[in-house]
Amino acid sequence: MQSELTLPTKAHKSKKNKPFKLPPRVKKMAWLTLSVTVAVGVWWLLSVIPSTAQSFPNPVSVAQAIGTMVGRGVLLSDIGSSLFSVAWGFIFGFVLALPTAILMAWYKPLENIIGPWIQFIRSIPPLAYVPLVVVSAGIGAKAQIIVICIATFLVMTVTIYQGVVNIDPTLIKAARVLGARDRDIFIHVIVPAATPYIITAVRLGATTALTTLIAAESTGAEAGLGMRIQSLSQTFDVAPMMLYIIIIGIIGITLDKFIRLFERKVTKWQDK
Amino acid sequence: MAGQIKLAIQHISKTYQSERGETTALADINLSIDENEFVTVIGPSGCGKSTLLNIIAGLETASSGQIICDDQPVKGTGSERGVVFQQYALFPWLTVRQNVAFGLKMRKDKSVAGQARIDRYIKMVGLSEFAGSYPKELSGGMRQRVAIARAYAADPAVLLMDEPFGALDAQTRGQLQEELLQTWEKEQKTCFFITHDVDEAILLGQRIVIMDSHPGTVKEVVPVNLPYPRNQETRLSEDFLAIKKHVWAQVYHATAV
Numbered sequence: 001m002q003s004e005l006t007l008p009t010k011a012h013k014s015k016k017n018k019p020f021k022l023p024p025r026v027k028k029m030a031w032l033t034l035s036v037t038v039a040v041g042v043w044w045l046l047s048v049i050p051s052t053a054q055s056f057p058n059p060v061s062v063a064q065a066i067g068t069m070v071g072r073g074v075l076l077s078d079i080g081s082s083l084f085s086v087a088w089g090f091i092f093g094f095v096l097a098l099p100t101a102i103l104m105a106w107y108k109p110l111e112n113i114i115g116p117w118i119q120f121i122r123s124i125p126p127l128a129y130v131p132l133v134v135v136s137a138g139i140g141a142k143a144q145i146i147v148i149c150i151a152t153f154l155v156m157t158v159t160i161y162q163g164v165v166n167i168d169p170t171l172i173k174a175a176r177v178l179g180a181r182d183r184d185i186f187i188h189v190i191v192p193a194a195t196p197y198i199i200t201a202v203r204l205g206a207t208t209a210l211t212t213l214i215a216a217e218s219t220g221a222e223a224g225l226g227m228r229i230q231s232l233s234q235t236f237d238v239a240p241m242m243l244y245i246i247i248i249g250i251i252g253i254t255l256d257k258f259i260r261l262f263e264r265k266v267t268k269w270q271d272k
Numbered sequence: 273m274a275g276q277i278k279l280a281i282q283h284i285s286k287t288y289q290s291e292r293g294e295t296t297a298l299a300d301i302n303l304s305i306d307e308n309e310f311v312t313v314i315g316p317s318g319c320g321k322s323t324l325l326n327i328i329a330g331l332e333t334a335s336s337g338q339i340i341c342d343d344q345p346v347k348g349t350g351s352e353r354g355v356v357f358q359q360y361a362l363f364p365w366l367t368v369r370q371n372v373a374f375g376l377k378m379r380k381d382k383s384v385a386g387q388a389r390i391d392r393y394i395k396m397v398g399l400s401e402f403a404g405s406y407p408k409e410l411s412g413g414m415r416q417r418v419a420i421a422r423a424y425a426a427d428p429a430v431l432l433m434d435e436p437f438g439a440l441d442a443q444t445r446g447q448l449q450e451e452l453l454q455t456w457e458k459e460q461k462t463c464f465f466i467t468h469d470v471d472e473a474i475l476l477g478q479r480i481v482i483m484d485s486h487p488g489t490v491k492e493v494v495p496v497n498l499p500y501p502r503n504q505e506t507r508l509s510e511d512f513l514a515i516k517k518h519v520w521a522q523v524y525h526a527t528a529v
Contacts, residue, residue, distance in 0.1 A: 170361040175378075177353065177355040178374050269407075270364065
């Protein structure tokens, strides 16, 4: 009796709900649009309120700043120069972090020696050691790449290390009893098992590379998003400054999006 | 009806060095297992039964003594000794089929016969439909079936099982016990099966090895002369209950005193 009563209502309910269901993609886009619209609205408000208006140039003048900066011939070369430093700093950081992290996880003595160094350097803001880097590397791209490399290396090493250390030892045993040798275990167990952590490390590394950009370009860069923001600050040219800040944000979000896309492809096996 | 000796455990001892001094986990274990024999091992926790299995598998080394498998002394791991772990230990990034194929892949065996064997064992554990699924999509019982198929597909001479059904609910456990019995009757494989469940030890084993702890020793070897095919109903027979009473007393009462 009861099931007869409940069943029709359930069916009725689901039928009623159906027309309102939007595909998740559309839903996501709608929310994103709303989020951006509200953000621009708040920004506009801040540009009108007298006490914040000086820090928040209105969106129209920021849009106009695109033309100004392109006209001065610096916008593209700034973006290009920064992306160049970010890309190479990040690549060197990753190439160094991967083996360091894996070796640290495998050989306890190495972890005991290097671990504290990494924790120590990680707590120092990059801005503090930029002058030291410039002393030997000189001003220019080389110093910037070194600074970004150090910062990304540290954060990625810590993350990948955690991943390798957390690999379930039973998986290694299972591989071994199925005839895997050390090399097989590295390729067929350690690397895939650590992949989610490696990708997380890449994401953190990309963010760190961008947040370190200002410090990296703080001394003597000839172009760059971080360098330009600092030089504009001397003339209180707020509209192009805001433009550059937004560009850095857009680059960050875009990078993250790409890495997430890649992540979903590579780690679809993972429990979420 | 003693067959040929497949696996011989000879004077195996294992001691650990710790801060509090030396601990003896296993003291002079001796046991011979015949070809195609199903031996179950039961004992209180801390009796070293898992350590013994790891030593046979080659995952740990004994302090003294040796393991002989097919007349050869065992050194390290080898694909002639397959292991099924309690925690399934499936590779989560591989599909069911890739997991089952892992042993053959390590051997670089790409033969048609090898591929056929993979499919046969996936079918045997009833997971043909799930060959392309990842472990996360499977229930605990299904995961352990994959692990069993993986061990069988590597075609080991001896199958070592470390409380494989310990993490499963009672119903699934009963089902997998019957499946394992059927498989064993069909495939005839030498099995060394660790459990902490007295019923399971009797139902599956032709002999039960009862171990004692501190240090780990073999206390008694109990023959199980129950007819095949065995199933869950076997548990209700007089003979089963008589063995159960005896084993129970040996495993639990002795430790309580």
